[in-house]
Amino acid sequence: MVINQQKSCANCKHCLVGKFCSPEWISKVDAGKNQLLYRKGQYIFYEGALVFGLHLVTEGKVKIISNVSGSKEQIVRLATDGHVLGRWGDKEDIYENSAVSLEDSVICFINNDLLHDVCLANPEFTFQLMKYYASELRKSGKQIKCLGQMPVKLKIVETLLHLVEIFGLDSKRNIAAAISRQEIAEMAAVNMEQVSREITALKKRRIISTNGKQIIINDLEKLQEIVATQMDILDLDS
Amino acid sequence: MVINQQKSCANCKHCLVGKFCSPEWISKVDAGKNQLLYRKGQYIFYEGALVFGLHLVTEGKVKIISNVSGSKEQIVRLATDGHVLGRWGDKEDIYENSAVSLEDSVICFINNDLLHDVCLANPEFTFQLMKYYASELRKSGKQIKCLGQMPVKLKIVETLLHLVEIFGLDSKRNIAAAISRQEIAEMAAVNMEQVSREITALKKRRIISTNGKQIIINDLEKLQEIVATQMDILDLDS
DNA sequence: ATAAAAACATGATTTATATCATTAAATTAT
DNA sequence: ATAATTTAATGATATAAATCATGTTTTTAT
Known part of the structure; x- marks a missing residue:
């Protein structure tokens, strides 16, 4: 470039x-x-x-x-x-x-x-x-609402959706940007450990996967449903 | 009108x-x-x-x-x-x-x-x-930073300053708007009880006073200093 | 390729803040 | 003016989320 x-x-x-x-x-x-x-x-x-x-x-x-x-x-x-x-x-x-x-x-x-x-x-x-x-x-305005009113888990899911909205997904459904856990934390205003935990939880449910620091969005609709219904990922039956 | x-x-x-x-x-x-x-x-x-x-x-x-x-x-x-x-x-x-x-x-x-x-x-x-x-x-952007990174007490002080910035003070140093504790809470993204507690703390230090739901700003500079130095009101010697 | 350094993951603990419960004070309506 | 209703204050308790501590990957540099 x-x-x-x-x-x-x-x-x-x-x-x-x-x-x-x-x-x-x-x-x-x-x-x-x-x-x-x-x-x-x-x-x-x-x-x-x-x-x-x-x-x-x-x-x-x-x-x-x-x-x-x-x-x-x-x-x-x-x-x-x-x-x-x-x-x-x-x-x-x-x-x-x-x-x-x-x-x-x-x-x-x-x-x-x-x-x-x-x-x-x-x-x-x-x-x-x-x-x-x-x-x-x-x-x-959306971010203000998110930071002000959502529990940590939803803030993180919302942040993932925001990343997809801005940077999009590549052909392998990777979020098309090199974003660290720390940076996700700095967007969602939570700490990095919580981001790790939530990513693990989403991986267990096969909604996302990771390849190193790359995040692959397997089920975008599910992520959207989580924020729309304010559902807790851990509440879902495994 | x-x-x-x-x-x-x-x-x-x-x-x-x-x-x-x-x-x-x-x-x-x-x-x-x-x-x-x-x-x-x-x-x-x-x-x-x-x-x-x-x-x-x-x-x-x-x-x-x-x-x-x-x-x-x-x-x-x-x-x-x-x-x-x-x-x-x-x-x-x-x-x-x-x-x-x-x-x-x-x-x-x-x-x-x-x-x-x-x-x-x-x-x-x-x-x-x-x-x-x-x-x-x-x-x-300021509000995002405030909601994301500040402890409750500072969020409330920052919100009071924001109200002054937007609506100004009348001749008696009242915040020139009829704003409830609940509304301050909805700006700062905290709960109403915390707003009450913080207002009480600021009144004890004579930085503000109240007249019913009206809030009187006695010492605007002190409020600004609190957010600038991230100081905890309760840490001040009484 | 291997070592060094970052970045990430995960469990244990602490802490800040929300929630709950009750009383008091302002407004508003009669 | 008085009662009714809403709003505010304050203490006790619960809880979500941060911090701390440690181990494990992944990335970067040699």
């Missing part, structure tokens, strides 16, 4: 600019943007830093995290191809979260001034960007 | 339409919008219902709630003057939350088609609406 030459927005499969801006503006963004490769584990921006502009994920996987008293972390959101990181920033605006690449990822940066100009000149683009944030807000 | 005659967007203090649309479009929205009074406790829209358009809070206070297995509820967000409820909805889109008036509130409704037209014709309006959702997303 190493890129030697910046791709045009028009050729990026999921890019909102390429899909919703006029040809002239696509050219202007192509000239003004900055496309970079971030290696797995690299920070794209840091909590506390000034917001200079917007990041658009061309290709890759990213976690948005929030630091909790030094060591602990909460994963607040996930992003992949076509998603947006951060936001347009007023002067003095700082990031409240950090963005970290989960795998090698290609990401475009558009600075605040250029973004504002693009938005004013391309209302359909702005409309779509508005819809994007509204949709992320909806997902956040 | 009873309204006999619909106000023009241009005369609504905080309305994004009045502030960022052209005069012609303000007139069109005035003609096409529907301004209604919702009494305290009334539902503005229901979880599961089709999304026909956007609601703008002219004046009032609203909670956005999500139902948890029948009886329990999670407050996902709060809204007041100038805020936006719901979102532009594609056909078949349904609400994932309900919106309930916390006090008598005047709210405008703009349907999906009109909203789309307004957005395309008024890019600065769309830009501001986009910024609004991005800003709400940021607040949701």
Whole structure:
């Protein structure tokens, strides 16, 4: 995925600019943007830093995290191809979260001034960007409900479903992302041991299997049924 | 606050339409919008219902709630003057939350088609609406971190600060909204008894006082310090 | 290929928080 | 104003989930 030459927005499969801006503006963004490769584990921006502009994920996987008293972390959101990181920033605006690449990822940066100009000149683009944030807000609402009201086991199942929703399944029904137990714990706001226990329980019931840290979803419908009915996996007859 | 005659967007203090649309479009929205009074406790829209358009809070206070297995509820967000409820909805889109008036509130409704037209014709309006959702997303991120990572006591203090941030304090330093202990619990995702206990603890330390269900913030800085330092109120010497 | 280091799994124990039970205080209605 | 009803406070108890401790895989590096 190493890129030697910046791709045009028009050729990026999921890019909102390429899909919703006029040809002239696509050219202007192509000239003004900055496309970079971030290696797995690299920070794209840091909590506390000034917001200079917007990041658009061309290709890759990213976690948005929030630091909790030094060591602990909460994963607040996930992003992949076509998603947006951060936001347009007023002067003095700082990031409240950090963005970290989960795998090698290609990401475009558009600075605040250029973004504002693009938005004013391309209302359909702005409309779509508005819809994007509204949709992320909806997902956040789901997570708030999940973290606030669900018992640990359901939080973990819900998190697995969320991973499938964002990253999808590959041809072998693997969750298409290299996510550790610790990271699942940081999404669900539980501890890692509970994730291990729950994964074991789901494996015993053959709803999932694992191959190393890879998680294979054998029975997606069953997982969905578990959250829909708030059922306890261990309550099921074995 | 009873309204006999619909106000023009241009005369609504905080309305994004009045502030960022052209005069012609303000007139069109005035003609096409529907301004209604919702009494305290009334539902503005229901979880599961089709999304026909956007609601703008002219004046009032609203909670956005999500139902948890029948009886329990999670407050996902709060809204007041100038805020936006719901979102532009594609056909078949349904609400994932309900919106309930916390006090008598005047709210405008703009349907999906009109909203789309307004957005395309008024890019600065769309830009501001986009910024609004991005800003709400940021607040949701804070809440996710709070619910996921903080002990009960800090969740409650953080919730009090959030109420102050959204609704402000009146001249007597009362939180300017009629919020019950149960509702604070539904924001912080804790139970009502814990809210009572924490409020008692904060009163003993004279950081807050109460007058019935009204909460008076005597020492806002101290509250902020508590969350900033993750300090336990009961650890303080009495 | 082998060693070293991470990451994961699992049982025992502790702890934070929810639930339950009761009393007291505010609201609301008569 | 008084009674009725709802909301809030507080103590006792139960329980879910975190922490701790240890062993086992899996991954990474040499």
